[in-house]
Amino acid sequence: MLKKIWNVKIYIWLVIVYPPKVIEYFQYMPRVGVLNQYDPNVGVGLFESSCCGVVQFFVEADQNEQILDIKYKVKGCPVVMAASAYLAEICLGSTCLQAIQIQGTQIAQALDLSFKYARKTNIPLKALLQAIAVCQAKIRRKYSNAQ
Numbered sequence: 205m206l207k208k209i210w211n212v213k214i215y216i217w218l219v220i221v222y223p224p225k226v227i228e229y230f231q232y233m234p235r236v237g238v239l240n241q242y243d244p245n246v247g248v249g250l251f252e253s254s255c256c257g258v259v260q261f262f263v264e265a266d267q268n269e270q271i272l273d274i275k276y277k278v279k280g281c282p283v284v285m286a287a288s289a290y291l292a293e294i295c296l297g298s299t300c301l302q303a304i305q306i307q308g309t310q311i312a313q314a315l316d317l318s319f320k321y322a323r324k325t326n327i328p329l330k331a332l333l334q335a336i337a338v339c340q341a342k343i344r345r346k347y348s349n350a351q
Contacts, residue, residue, distance in 0.1 A: 225314070225316050235289065247265075249337070251334065259331040263303075268299070274296050291329065304333060
C-alpha cells in the first residue's frame with residue numbers, strides 16, 4: 205500500500221514539473237534495448253553527464269548509411285530519458301547524414317521543454333553522434349576491404 209502511494213506521489217510530481225510530451229515519452233520509452241556491438245554494421249556511443257545521467261546508443265546501418273535499427277539504454281532524469289526516446293524514434297529509417305544534422309533545440313521544441321531543461325537534450329544527442337561515427341567507420345572499413 206505504501207509503495208502504491210509513493211508511486212502516485214512521484215507521478216503527481218512529474219506532471220507538475222515536466223511537460224506532457226516528456227511524461228508520455230518517459231512512460232512509453234520505445235526502442236529501449238541493445239544491439240550486438242560486434243556486428244560490423246553496428247556502432248555504439250556512450251555519453252555520461254555527472255548531473256543528468258548516462259546514455260548509450262546502438263545504431264545499425266546498411267552500406268548506404270541508412271539507419272536500419274536503433275536502440276538505447278539510459279539512466280538519468282526524465283528529460284534525458286524522454287529526449288533519448290524521441291531521438292531514437294525520429295532517427296529510425298533516416299540516413300546517418302540526416303541524423304547528424306538533428307540539433308538539441310529541435311528536440312527541446314518537440315518535447316515543449318523550457319530553457320531550463322533544453323540543455324539536457326544534448327546528452328543523448330552526443331551519444332547518438334558518437335554511435336553514428338563508429339557505425340560509419342565500421343561500414344567504410346568493411347566495404348573498402350571488400351573491394
